[in-house]
Ligand SMILES: [Zn+2]
Ligand SMILES: [Zn+2]
């Protein structure tokens with residue numbers, strides 16, 4: 001099969017197209033009757049036929065020869081786009097160089113070479129993917145148990161791998177510890193602030209009660225003073241009354257003695 005005419009930058013001369021597939025000649029050969037074909041197209045034709053498909057003149061494989069140098073030069077210089085243009089390659093080159101470009105074109109879509117893996121992408125992506133493809137790895141049998149490339153991996157060193165894994169683990173634990181510590185400190189701070197606020201509130205209550213207490217004390221002292229004064233006043237009055245009562249009794253008894261004395265002397 002030839003090259004699709006759409007892939008060429010300019011229209012291609014009919015002489016350079018295959019008489020069978022009508023595409024631009026690929027790996028061309030020429031018949032003695034001057035007709036040109038892709039090698040694969042005419043070989044497939046001659047399996048059952050013995051004539052030229054264009055002019056029906058007798059034709060055999062043995063009579064086929066290379067394209068004339070002029071035609072080959074014209075063909076070689078045709079400008080063609082890479083077949084991976086739909087995947088992003090914008091490479092354009094002479095037809096004679098296109099196959100070497102396409103063999104290494106990084107936009108060519110390939111399957112990951114690991115049998116179990118279905119990854120399908122551009123050559124460059126597959127190359128990147130291969131390095132980490134899990135399907136292409138197996139467990140190291142020398143002790144570390146890590147997954148390594150199926151093919152012999154001279155870079156692999158169990159001790160080094162374990163050391164790296166240990167470092168990662170250590171930094172993960174440190175990170176977690178720091179996080180927990182931060183969280184704990186934060187909660188402790190919150191509780192501390194809460195306690196301080198409570199303590200302040202209690203202090204205010206204590207101050208209020210102390211003030212109330214001293215007010216009460218001074219009132220009690222006032223009342224005691226008042227009470228003492230009342231008692232003193234009452235005692236004073238009592239003494240006065242007592243003194244007065246005692247005086248009149250003596251007077252009265254004096255009188256009653258005189259009367260008794262008078263009566264007895266009469
Ligand atoms: Zn012919
Ligand atoms: Zn052809």
Ligand SMILES: [Zn+2]
Nearest residue numbers: 082084089105
């Ligand atoms: Zn390309």
Ligand SMILES: [Zn+2]
Nearest residue numbers: 112117119133
């Ligand atoms: Zn893969």
Ligand SMILES: [Zn+2]
Nearest residue numbers: 140142144158
């Ligand atoms: Zn190992």
